[in-house]
Amino acid sequence: MFDSLSDRLQSIVKRVRGKGRLTEADVDEVLAEIRTALLDADVNLGVVQDVVARIREQAVGADVSQALDPGQQIVKIVNAELVSMLGGETLKISYASHPPTVVLMAGLQGSGKTTSAAKLARWFKSQGRQPLLVGADLQRPAAVEQLRTLGKQIGVAVFSEPGDPVTTAARGLAEAKRLGKDVLIVDTAGRLSIDADMMQQVADISAAVKPNYTFLVVDAMTGQDAVGVAQAFHDTLAIDGVILSKLDGDARGGAALSVKHVIGKPIAFAATGERIDAFEQFHPDRMAGRILGMGDMLTLIEHAEQVFEKDEAEQTATRMLEGQFTLEDFLAQLQQLKKMGPLSGVMGMIPGMPKEMKDAQIGDDQVTVTEAIIRSMTPDERARPEMINGSRRSRIALGSGTQVADVNRLVKQFSEMQKMMKKMGAMSQGRGGKTTKKKGKGKGKDSSSSPKATMRQLSDMLGGGGLPGVPGNSGQGGFPNFPNFPN
Amino acid sequence: MIASQQPLLLALVALALSFGIGTIVFSRRTSRDRASLSDSPVVDVVTATTVAVTAETDQEVVAEPQQHVPDAEQSPNLKTSIGRARSLFTMAFSGIRSRSSIDESTWEELQDTLIRADVGVHLAQALLAPLRERVREKSITTPDMLIDALRVAMKQQLSSADRSLRIDAAVSPSVWLFVGVNGVGKTTTIGKVGAAKTAQGLKVLMAAGDTFRAAAAEQLQTWAERAGAEFVRGSEGGDPASVIFDGIQSAAARGIDLVLGDTAGRLQNKSNLMDELRKVRRVADKASGSVTEVLLVIDATTGQNGLVQAREFAAATDVTGVVLTKLDGSAKGGIIFAIETELGIPVKLVGLGETARDLVPFIAAEFVDALLD
Numbered sequence: 001m002f003d004s005l006s007d008r009l010q011s012i013v014k015r016v017r018g019k020g021r022l023t024e025a026d027v028d029e030v031l032a033e034i035r036t037a038l039l040d041a042d043v044n045l046g047v048v049q050d051v052v053a054r055i056r057e058q059a060v061g062a063d064v065s066q067a068l069d070p071g072q073q074i075v076k077i078v079n080a081e082l083v084s085m086l087g088g089e090t091l092k093i094s095y096a097s098h099p100p101t102v103v104l105m106a107g108l109q110g111s112g113k114t115t116s117a118a119k120l121a122r123w124f125k126s127q128g129r130q131p132l133l134v135g136a137d138l139q140r141p142a143a144v145e146q147l148r149t150l151g152k153q154i155g156v157a158v159f160s161e162p163g164d165p166v167t168t169a170a171r172g173l174a175e176a177k178r179l180g181k182d183v184l185i186v187d188t189a190g191r192l193s194i195d196a197d198m199m200q201q202v203a204d205i206s207a208a209v210k211p212n213y214t215f216l217v218v219d220a221m222t223g224q225d226a227v228g229v230a231q232a233f234h235d236t237l238a239i240d241g242v243i244l245s246k247l248d249g250d251a252r253g254g255a256a257l258s259v260k261h262v263i264g265k266p267i268a269f270a271a272t273g274e275r276i277d278a279f280e281q282f283h284p285d286r287m288a289g290r291i292l293g294m295g296d297m298l299t300l301i302e303h304a305e306q307v308f309e310k311d312e313a314e315q316t317a318t319r320m321l322e323g324q325f326t327l328e329d330f331l332a333q334l335q336q337l338k339k340m341g342p343l344s345g346v347m348g349m350i351p352g353m354p355k356e357m358k359d360a361q362i363g364d365d366q367v368t369v370t371e372a373i374i375r376s377m378t379p380d381e382r383a384r385p386e387m388i389n390g391s392r393r394s395r396i397a398l399g400s401g402t403q404v405a406d407v408n409r410l411v412k413q414f415s416e417m418q419k420m421m422k423k424m425g426a427m428s429q430g431r432g433g434k435t436t437k438k439k440g441k442g443k444g445k446d447s448s449s450s451p452k453a454t455m456r457q458l459s460d461m462l463g464g465g466g467l468p469g470v471p472g473n474s475g476q477g478g479f480p481n482f483p484n485f486p487n
Numbered sequence: 488m489i490a491s492q493q494p495l496l497l498a499l500v501a502l503a504l505s506f507g508i509g510t511i512v513f514s515r516r517t518s519r520d521r522a523s524l525s526d527s528p529v530v531d532v533v534t535a536t537t538v539a540v541t542a543e544t545d546q547e548v549v550a551e552p553q554q555h556v557p558d559a560e561q562s563p564n565l566k567t568s569i570g571r572a573r574s575l576f577t578m579a580f581s582g583i584r585s586r587s588s589i590d591e592s593t594w595e596e597l598q599d600t601l602i603r604a605d606v607g608v609h610l611a612q613a614l615l616a617p618l619r620e621r622v623r624e625k626s627i628t629t630p631d632m633l634i635d636a637l638r639v640a641m642k643q644q645l646s647s648a649d650r651s652l653r654i655d656a657a658v659s660p661s662v663w664l665f666v667g668v669n670g671v672g673k674t675t676t677i678g679k680v681g682a683a684k685t686a687q688g689l690k691v692l693m694a695a696g697d698t699f700r701a702a703a704a705e706q707l708q709t710w711a712e713r714a715g716a717e718f719v720r721g722s723e724g725g726d727p728a729s730v731i732f733d734g735i736q737s738a739a740a741r742g743i744d745l746v747l748g749d750t751a752g753r754l755q756n757k758s759n760l761m762d763e764l765r766k767v768r769r770v771a772d773k774a775s776g777s778v779t780e781v782l783l784v785i786d787a788t789t790g791q792n793g794l795v796q797a798r799e800f801a802a803a804t805d806v807t808g809v810v811l812t813k814l815d816g817s818a819k820g821g822i823i824f825a826i827e828t829e830l831g832i833p834v835k836l837v838g839l840g841e842t843a844r845d846l847v848p849f850i851a852a853e854f855v856d857a858l859l860d
Binding site: 036039040041042045108109110111112139140141142143145146147148149150153192193194219221222223224225226228229232245246248249250251252254255274338339 | 755
């Protein structure tokens with residue numbers, strides 16, 4: 001629904017091109033776009049003003065290089081600024097010299113404290129620790145039940161007792177000591193930051209267990225209020241770090257920037273899925289691109305890695321380069337693609353995707369139709385589409401409930417793509433073939449002599465060689481030769 | 488039906504993706520191999536004594552939980568509960584009001600105030616644009632008049648909606664489904680609605696269609712017991728559609744008036760979970776009741792993503808109304824303006840606190856007044 005920021009900036013900057021230098025007025029217009037993009041992403045207004053001021057400083061008078069697209073240049077400045085604001089020091093957990101290391105979870109109702117507590121416990125366990133979970137949320141019905149069930153799933157003990165949350169937390173600490181647990185994670189009830197009694201209660205819990213780390217759990221979908229909430233909790237509890245929950249949604253997560261900015265504490269972890277192991281260290285560079293709506297290639301890749309079988313994906317890419325990619329492979333790819341969620345979401349995450357393609361509104365229905373056509377083919381036909389003659393076409397159309405023209409189109413386009421893939425493979429092979437001839441010998445096939453080298457080259461083209469942290473690239477990356485595909 | 492370009496585009500995407508991913512996976516693996524053990528640890532472990540990880544669940548016996556039941560107090564109204572929100576607006580507006588003329592900074596402040604309430608940039612601009620026109624025409628001349636005109640405009644945006652919650656007298660039971668993302672308060676809302684409806688003398692059944700989240704059924708059961716409502720649940724991890732179906736069937740058999748169907752929280756970009764929800768809706772329609780409301784529960788703290796939520800859930804389940812929860816906090820819930828005006832989904836209920844009586848009907852004029860007084 002949102003135009004990507006880079007698209008919008010591009011249109012402005014197009015007019016600026018040739019000036020050589022950005023005037024104040026140009027910058028104003030660009031900054032207005034950036035401001036809107038940040039606000040659309042739910043970055044707090046006060047923080048937005050701050051960011052925009054910082055960017056203005058850098059952008060006024062910036063050279064508009066002929067080689068670099070000025071739009072990209074500005075995006076780069078913005079991106080770098082956001083990364084530095086989101087990042088800074090990462091949280092390093094130092095374990096208490098007298099165990100247990102106590103972690104207190106706090107946040108609004110429904111922000112995801114209980115789930116995050118369990119995920120954090122699992123994380124500590126994976127670090128070789130022995131955590132104990134304490135259910136001090138005696139407010140929400142069955143909150144302790146939930147924690148117990150999660151505890152059972154991850155093999156972590158849960159302590160709780162009815163009555164008073166402060167006493168429960170204190171008893172939990174004693175229990176951890178008795179059992180020799182080295183990490184104690186205290187889950188607390190969700191509370192409104194303006195509820196004085198409840199804020200006092202969590203302060204009392206904090207005083208009772210003297211946490212080494214107090215984490216504020218913040219929902220990635222939070223709007224402008226994130227700042228007020230974070231400030232209130234920080235004033236009461238002295239927050240050490242933030243856990244960003246529900247980051248697997250499609251919210252652009254400006255709250256992360258707001259919270260980081262206002263309490264100055266790192267975002268330590270991010271919950272990236274419903275499964276209990278979907279919990280990881282926070283990546284500021286990815287978040288910056290996401291807030292700006294510039295696509296999120298890395299998340300897409302990770303997402304894809306979960307869905308695609310790694311070896312299979314690698315094989316497929318190799319086969320493509322060799323021109324051996326069949327409709328059968330294509331069908332398999334389509335099915336994998338479907339698992340990644342709605343196509344529009346997937347497309348949105350691909351940076352550098354031509355705008356016409358993003359706008360084309362490819363529906364999931366079309367995947368189904370294409371699948372139906374391929375499924376109506378015999379294995380032979382899938383392997384060698386050129387054998388599909390008139391009568392086969394009518395049969396396939398009948399079988400898939402489509403028109404003969406649809407079948408034609410698919411076959412024709414597929415063969416064109418096949419050709420192109422082959423060409424691409426040959427092209428990059430020409431460049432890198434010499435150095436890697438040795439590797440291919442074992443395979444005994446000429447065309448396969450260097451697909452791996454080719455892939456390495458291509459991946460260099462894709463992501464500037466290194467994958468982690470490609471902030472400067474994320475606006476202009478994309479797949480090689482993409483815009484040159486025939487229509 | 489296939490538009491001529493689309494299969495090609497689709498194919499390109501699929502190919503590019505599989506190709507790109509294959510390439511990247513490959514390069515990742517290569518670089519990982521190269522990096523071997525030199526990976527810097529994400530988190531420093533200071534006391535680096537390696538402890539054997541026990542895989543089994545620890546066996547300590549822990550005390551049974553007991554639920555704290557908040558006492559019902561006086562039913563609040565919208566105005567007092569949004570009082571805190573109001574103070575923010577009042578502060579902003581008193582600054583504007585104190586000035587004698589309308590200048591650019593007046594507009595800026597008005598817009599900023601709306602943005603802070605999560606109304607969104609575009610809607611804030613859209614609300615102010617016609618007012619700018621009127622100021623230009625000199626039909627609005629003072630800041631006071633401007634603020635009043637804004638209030639009228641905002642009320643108008645919310646005036647035409649039908650906010651009634653329907654109960655079908657002809658086909659019993661009526662079924663209300665509750666949908667939404669994780670953590671917005673669906674189960675709590677059902678508990679409160681159930682309590683209100685049983686207090687009105689209706690026979691209510693709650694169906695625990697959230698079979699995913701641990702202990703969600705127990706949470707709903709607690710509410711059902713409090714409200715004196717019937718309760719149906721399935722097995723954890725079971726098919727939510729069948730739980731709802733069974734709930735409706737057994738309600739029909741027992742002469743129950745209203746079935747409140749809980750569903751698991753789901754993020755709207757998870758296509759498989761949204762498909763599951765579609766199925767719940769379809770199956771509920773097949774049971775011997777009548778689905779009269781599908782209520783989307785939205786947390787007042789939600790930012791601009793709320794609009795996407797509303798759009799996706801509406802597409803999946805024909806949402807008939809919104810329940811805006813947690814409006815007693817410091818968040819203003821301005822996103823409902825966008826949801827109502829852009830998608831035409833009316834807000835029907837508002838959650839203002841933890842007790843059963845804190846769920847009240849949404850009154851647009853009161854909501855706007857509370858914000859702008």
